[in-house]
Amino acid sequence: MMSPVRPPLKKKPTFVRRLRTASLGILAVAAAAGLGTHSLQAADKVLRVAMTASDIPINIGQPDQGFEGFRFMGYMLYDTLVLWDLSKDKESAGLMPGLAESWSVDPENSKRWIFNLRKGVKFHDGSDFTADDVVWNFQKVRDTKAPQYEAKQAALVAVRIPALDQVNKIDDHTVEILTKEPSAYVPYQVSFWFMSSQEHWEKVGSWAEFAKNPSGTGPWKFVSQTQRAKVEMEANKDYWNPKRVPKVDRVILRPIPEPSARVAALLSGQVDFVEAPPPDAVPRLKSAGMQIVTNAYPHNWAIKPSRIKGSPWNDVRVRKAANLCIDRQGMNKMLGGLSVPAEGHVPPGDTWFGNPTFKLGYKPDEARKLMADAGHSAEKPLTVKIAISTSGSGQMQPLPMFEFLQANLNECFFNVEAEVMEWNALTAFHRKPADDKIATSKNVNAVIVSHALQDPYSGFERFFLSSRISPAGSNWGMLKEPFYDEMLAKAANTFDEEQQNAILRQVHEHAVDNAQWIWVTHDVNPRALAPHVKGFVQAKSWFQDLTPISIEK
Amino acid sequence: MLIYILRRLLYVIPIALGVTVVCFSLVYIGPGDPLSSILPEDAPQEVIDRIKAEYGLDKPLPVQYAVWLGKALIGDFGTSIVTGRPVLVELGPSLVNSLILAIGGAMLGFIVGVVLGGLAGYYHGRPADRMFTALAITGVSVPHYWLAIVLVIIFSVELAVLPSLGMTASGSTEFTFSAENFQHLVLPVIALSVIPAGIVTRTVRGAVAELLNMEFVEALRSKGLSEAKVIKHVTKNAAPQVLAVMGLQLGYLLGGSILIETVFAWPGTGLLLNNAIFSRDIPVLQGTILALALIFVALNLTVDIVQATLDPRIKR
Numbered sequence: 001m002m003s004p005v006r007p008p009l010k011k012k013p014t015f016v017r018r019l020r021t022a023s024l025g026i027l028a029v030a031a032a033a034g035l036g037t038h039s040l041q042a043a044d045k046v047l048r049v050a051m052t053a054s055d056i057p058i059n060i061g062q063p064d065q066g067f068e069g070f071r072f073m074g075y076m077l078y079d080t081l082v083l084w085d086l087s088k089d090k091e092s093a094g095l096m097p098g099l100a101e102s103w104s105v106d107p108e109n110s111k112r113w114i115f116n117l118r119k120g121v122k123f124h125d126g127s128d129f130t131a132d133d134v135v136w137n138f139q140k141v142r143d144t145k146a147p148q149y150e151a152k153q154a155a156l157v158a159v160r161i162p163a164l165d166q167v168n169k170i171d172d173h174t175v176e177i178l179t180k181e182p183s184a185y186v187p188y189q190v191s192f193w194f195m196s197s198q199e200h201w202e203k204v205g206s207w208a209e210f211a212k213n214p215s216g217t218g219p220w221k222f223v224s225q226t227q228r229a230k231v232e233m234e235a236n237k238d239y240w241n242p243k244r245v246p247k248v249d250r251v252i253l254r255p256i257p258e259p260s261a262r263v264a265a266l267l268s269g270q271v272d273f274v275e276a277p278p279p280d281a282v283p284r285l286k287s288a289g290m291q292i293v294t295n296a297y298p299h300n301w302a303i304k305p306s307r308i309k310g311s312p313w314n315d316v317r318v319r320k321a322a323n324l325c326i327d328r329q330g331m332n333k334m335l336g337g338l339s340v341p342a343e344g345h346v347p348p349g350d351t352w353f354g355n356p357t358f359k360l361g362y363k364p365d366e367a368r369k370l371m372a373d374a375g376h377s378a379e380k381p382l383t384v385k386i387a388i389s390t391s392g393s394g395q396m397q398p399l400p401m402f403e404f405l406q407a408n409l410n411e412c413f414f415n416v417e418a419e420v421m422e423w424n425a426l427t428a429f430h431r432k433p434a435d436d437k438i439a440t441s442k443n444v445n446a447v448i449v450s451h452a453l454q455d456p457y458s459g460f461e462r463f464f465l466s467s468r469i470s471p472a473g474s475n476w477g478m479l480k481e482p483f484y485d486e487m488l489a490k491a492a493n494t495f496d497e498e499q500q501n502a503i504l505r506q507v508h509e510h511a512v513d514n515a516q517w518i519w520v521t522h523d524v525n526p527r528a529l530a531p532h533v534k535g536f537v538q539a540k541s542w543f544q545d546l547t548p549i550s551i552e553k
Numbered sequence: 554m555l556i557y558i559l560r561r562l563l564y565v566i567p568i569a570l571g572v573t574v575v576c577f578s579l580v581y582i583g584p585g586d587p588l589s590s591i592l593p594e595d596a597p598q599e600v601i602d603r604i605k606a607e608y609g610l611d612k613p614l615p616v617q618y619a620v621w622l623g624k625a626l627i628g629d630f631g632t633s634i635v636t637g638r639p640v641l642v643e644l645g646p647s648l649v650n651s652l653i654l655a656i657g658g659a660m661l662g663f664i665v666g667v668v669l670g671g672l673a674g675y676y677h678g679r680p681a682d683r684m685f686t687a688l689a690i691t692g693v694s695v696p697h698y699w700l701a702i703v704l705v706i707i708f709s710v711e712l713a714v715l716p717s718l719g720m721t722a723s724g725s726t727e728f729t730f731s732a733e734n735f736q737h738l739v740l741p742v743i744a745l746s747v748i749p750a751g752i753v754t755r756t757v758r759g760a761v762a763e764l765l766n767m768e769f770v771e772a773l774r775s776k777g778l779s780e781a782k783v784i785k786h787v788t789k790n791a792a793p794q795v796l797a798v799m800g801l802q803l804g805y806l807l808g809g810s811i812l813i814e815t816v817f818a819w820p821g822t823g824l825l826l827n828n829a830i831f832s833r834d835i836p837v838l839q840g841t842i843l844a845l846a847l848i849f850v851a852l853n854l855t856v857d858i859v860q861a862t863l864d865p866r867i868k869r
Contacts, residue, residue, distance in 0.1 A: 054827075054828040054832070055828060058637075064635070151603065151604065151607055152604070154600070155596060155600045155603070156593070158596060159593040159596050159600075226724060226726050227636070227638070227643075228726060228824070228825075229724050229820055254719075254818075256818050257828070258815045258816055258818070260702055261717065261718050261815070261816055261817070261818055264705045264717040265718050267710040268716065269713070270717060270718060270719070422831075423831070425583070427586070427594060428586035430594065431586070449594075468595070471595065471598060471601075472595070
């Protein structure tokens with residue numbers, strides 16, 4: 001047993017005092033060292049943005065990091081032949097002329113498109129943008145023998161421009177695009193294909209060198225980049241569209257994947273503009289005077305049911321019952337109002353929404369009746385197993401949201417089980433169709449993967465065409481309905497935009513009326529802006545335009 | 554001593570080989586796909602196959618391991634699937650950045666731990682001991698992720714005296730010593746030092762209290778040695794045990810704290826690993842884990858040698 005050592009009692013109060021003094025001293029030193037933190041803030045007219053990405057997106061043309069890469073690297077440094085109109089917040093973002101002033105399909109040959117290029121456009125390196133650049137950029141992602149071919153760029157854009165077969169120069173400012181099959185979606189497809197400077201690439205000699213000082217035609221010019229830390233761009237004062245010349249001098253983009261770190265950075269004045277603040281931080285941000293900007297955009301968070309033989313979701317009464325048993329308003333409240341309760345596949349008010357007769361809503365009695373008709377009861381509930389991720393791009397707050405809808409559905413004779421996995425694992429899982437053993441071995445018969453619905457391909461074709469069953473598309477449930485195959489082929493061959501939209505509205509109405517999925521909600525892509533950030537218009541799009549922003553301190 | 558060092562060095566070889574096998578295979582055991590992060594979800598199969606071949610992911614696992622080990626032995630850890638840059642280019646600066654944080658955290662944690670532990674052990678059973686022991690238990694128990702956020706809220710958000718993220722004022726990932734950059738170091742270092750401070754406090758306290766009750770201390774005191782000289786003897790005897798713990802703690806700190814580096818967006822190995830895990834960037838994961846494991850092994854070796862130098866009995 002230990003005995004106390006000699007205690008020099010007199011020292012005790014002295015020590016405690018010293019400790020207190022030392023603690024205060026440490027804090028004082030830390031505080032003194034921190035004086036002038038506000039001097040860290042960049043000068044006026046610099047916009048500092050916190051992205052959710054974990055790294056700087058690839059900067060040589062086709063970006064990675066999903067649509068955040070498109071938003072903050074693609075459409076800032078580069079242009080496409082056809083651009084997205086991001087100037088309005090009240091209506092769906094549509095297409096508008098970009099590097100092509102106009103385009104049309106050949107009336108004699110529906111597989112031939114003519115694009116009339118904008119004259120007088122210059123790349124950031126000073127070279128002229130011409131038809132040669134368009135052809136050269138096509139070779140960059142398609143011609144494996146071309147010196148400028150870049151495999152990863154090709155992989156990143158492959159799924160975006162599937163219809164394109166050849167690109168030929170007609171004259172300096174006209175190109176023809178030949179498609180494999182007639183496709184009215186060519187303008188959408190080329191909106192994802194960015195134009196890099198041929199002359200600059202030839203001058204520097206490689207894509208690795210090009211990445212050190214990339215050159216596009218976009219409204220922002222590259223200044224510098226520190227991997228994993230920041231990328232800096234300056235306003236392109238000579239941008240060809242005077243309406244989109246940036247109002248601030250420079251923009252600094254920082255990858256900050258941790259949500260609480262982004263919020264702290266905004267509150268401490270280290271950034272001015274934050275992507276996706278977590279819902280529980282919104283009251284704190286508002287009380288600090290920050291602006292919270294939201295808007296519906298083409299995104300959905302839904303349960304995708306398996307439609308393979310023997311799936312319980314093959315019964316339309318079950319699908320409708322599930323759609324009528326989710327308290328979407330309650331979920332919206334749980335999310336702090338940062339969602340749009342689903343009324344269909346696309347958000348309400350979307351160009352393609354139409355007028356479905358089946359109205360989604362919270363009608364548990366009606367849902368239970370449908371389930372009873374289908375042979376289920378409280379004593380004999382229907383067991384369904386849904387794959388869900390713990391986090392992930394566009395997944396919002398997946399686990400609390402799942403638990404919410406699980407509680408809802410269990411009130412309507414369902415017995416909902418979860419197969420929880422990490423985001424990367426879920427995307428790999430989703431690449432295999434519902435009849436793959438990866439799903440059947442775990443009895444998973446539904447999956448929740450959020451999606452972008454930006455264009456007819458990403459909004460409808462990849463989910464509802466029988467030819468787009470995973471991995472050829474995102475038809476995970478293996479839905480095979482001739483209606484979709486016929487109507488979507490018809491839309492793809494309808495070159496008049498209004499008529500095409502009318503067909504897509506019919507597709508949407510049919511999908512909702514047949515409760516193809518169990519739609520839950522749409523994200524509103526919240527952003528938090530410092531009080532001095534003015535002029536930002538949040539478009540109903542995955543992409544956004546930073547050019548109208550001004551800093552008013 | 555030389556034989557002891559050689560023997561310890563020989564032990565390192567199978568350990569290092571074992572580490573390569575474990576770190577190579579571990580990343581394949583988990584579900585997920587390294588190509589998911591760089592390819593759209595509906596990428597055509599021929600594109601997937603081409604990219605797989607480009608990164609050598611189409612070959613059988615043992616072949617991949619052999620190729621990887623062969624290259625790793627000459628310092629080539631491959632290329633990041635996500636960024637396309639060599640892993641060494643990613644890893645080198647990250648290791649340096651974590652080293653800066655680790656040294657800061659270790660210095661603070663060890664100094665606090667030794668001082669508080671020494672005092673607690675010296676005043677064993679008295680209020681100062683209870684207070685420091687409680688502090689040590691708190692330090693070990695408080696989640697440093699939570700503490701980091703609390704520090705940010707207090708010093709960055711409320712008091713606005715210290716920056717909340719990044720390692721330099723300019724946003725650069727190369728640390729240079731200046732008053733402004735020092736500010737970036739304060740909060741992560743404090744957050745990182747809490748656990749080693751707690752562990753070292755408890756270790757030093759236990760060692761000092763135990764040694765002070767040993768007969769040789771009584772003998773020293775009865776011979777009339779001053780208290781300072783007694784403490785010197787106690788310190789020397791406590792050193793091997795404390796050094797072993799410090800070595801392990803330094804190893805953990807050098808590995809970079811995934812949570813601390815993520816909260817403060819500190820571009821070290823922790824943040825590198827975090828990003829690589831979520832994007833299944835297998836070459837970065839393998840290279841980083843291997844480098845960190847080898848550093849850990851080297852640190853243990855160093856501690857063993859230092860311990861043996863201080864206490865020759867260990868050599869036996």
